[in-house]
Amino acid sequence: MEKRPVPEEKKAAVDPQSGEIEPAPSEMEGARVMANEADEELEAKTGLDEQDVRRRAEEHVTRRGADDTENFKEEVLEDAPRRR
Numbered sequence: 001m002e003k004r005p006v007p008e009e010k011k012a013a014v015d016p017q018s019g020e021i022e023p024a025p026s027e028m029e030g031a032r033v034m035a036n037e038a039d040e041e042l043e044a045k046t047g048l049d050e051q052d053v054r055r056r057a058e059e060h061v062t063r064r065g066a067d068d069t070e071n072f073k074e075e076v077l078e079d080a081p082r083r084r
Contacts, residue, residue: 030066031057037069038076046080 035050035057042053053076060072 027061027066028058031061034061034066034069034072038073042073042076042080045077048076048080 032054035054038057039050039053042048043050048056056076057072060075064071
């Protein structure tokens with residue numbers, strides 16, 4: 001059976017510092033889009049800054065995939081302390 005090379009996009013990259021597998025660039029693009037769609041609302045309701053929202057989006061996409069922004073916002077709102 002002939003082995004086909006795996007495109008770079010599909011290969012799992014390992015972060016040399018943490019040893020954790022890094023998500024594919026396309027997943028991180030999905031996280032960026034999700035964070036951009038949700039950031040103003042989440043910043044206003046939770047006090048998270050843009051970087052925090054982006055980090056949470058990347059974590060969400062790594063665990064669940066880039067499903068939809070509403071699921072992401074609900075998850076963050078459930079976990080984050082409320083801004084008063």
